[in-house]
Amino acid sequence: MGYHTEITDSRWLAKVYFHDDYFMDIIYNTVNNICTVDDSWMENSYAGEFCGVPVQFLSAEELFWCKIYVQNRERFDGADLNHLIVRYGDRLNWNRVWMHLEIHWQLLMAQLLSFQFCYPSKRDLVPHWLMEELLAKAKEQYDLPTPQQTLCLGPLIDQTQYDIDVREWNYKTITMKSI
Template sequence: MAKVIELQEGIHRQDAHEFYREALSIMTESNIDFMVGGGFALRLYTDILRDTKDLDVFCKGSDTPALLKAFKENGFETELTDVRWLAKAIRGDHFMDIIFNNPGNHCAVDDSWFERATQSELLGIKVKVIPAETLIWSKLYVQNRERYDGADINHIILRYGDRLDWKWLWQHMETHWQLLLAQFLSFQFVYPSERDLIPKWLVDDLFKRAKDELEMPAPKEKICRGPLIDQTQYKIDITEWDFKVVTIRSV
């Protein structure tokens, strides 16, 4: 039986719940594949109950126009907020984020997300929830001054680590493996008694990569990858200190 996602009760949440229910019903009836994420996914995998102010849903980028059309036909305001990763469906004071990637174009939603999705139920409607591995993957790139998702990742590992597909996560984080190593060190600091939840083979591989990298010459190009994890705090590096986010070199 699918686990039901429980929500905070109270009269102040009734309007939001009605909005969520209507939005979920529209998407279900549209027959467009979608998954629930955000605070609802965190609730499913960690049992942490958060006062969620909006609804995050995930779909493939190619399905986003059809999903926005379905909402528009049902009286919602819609917007393509950022063509790289985000759209919105809005009604009154409530809105839903429709996410199909992340700002750095590293976490594109594809069929593998749906293949691994968890079946659940939200407000009486059967839904798919983004996999725990993709929840970690996307949160690793959220390290803003205003919002840092490291604690969420630690809680997912703590509460769901024995069921994670670590090989899948590793395959998708291999390019930016330093972020994964940094998160694992954070987890070991926070939960020293629970370190075995993270496979030793993966930790060993990450430390070997760190050692191998230190034995290589430092890169010649002044690169700052900070904007991949924080879109505001590294502005000065690019605009004044001559670091580059993307380097195009003619050969």
């Protein structure tokens, strides 16, 4: 259609430039390769319109899932997540959020505690069952033996800031393929 396009980062991002000042990101994964776009994203999307064209919009649950991993020096999406909860928390499918994030429940717990700090009068937007589940998991950590492997999961949220841990300090990291 004559628009300029570019693959900004082959791991996850492309851009379409409409005019000098307007562009659209096409996100098909996350840098950490955790939130790969698949058919379930379309199944959970909702119909809308963009510039007069019918489109399917990303569900709030998938948006939440992707943004929770954006925690680096240059960009931190915690406020975006808090705003998502304050605006849509009563309509979020929290079971779906939990399905995506149970494997990295600590990130979800940290975000929900941040939300409670920022919006104490809105804490009821987060289901009680979910906070109970997270608190139980946190307590269980102290009943488990301490891992013997020197593992650093930091690269899942910031590949740059935790590079020294893996490169020089001999920490092991994981990828989603190794889980």
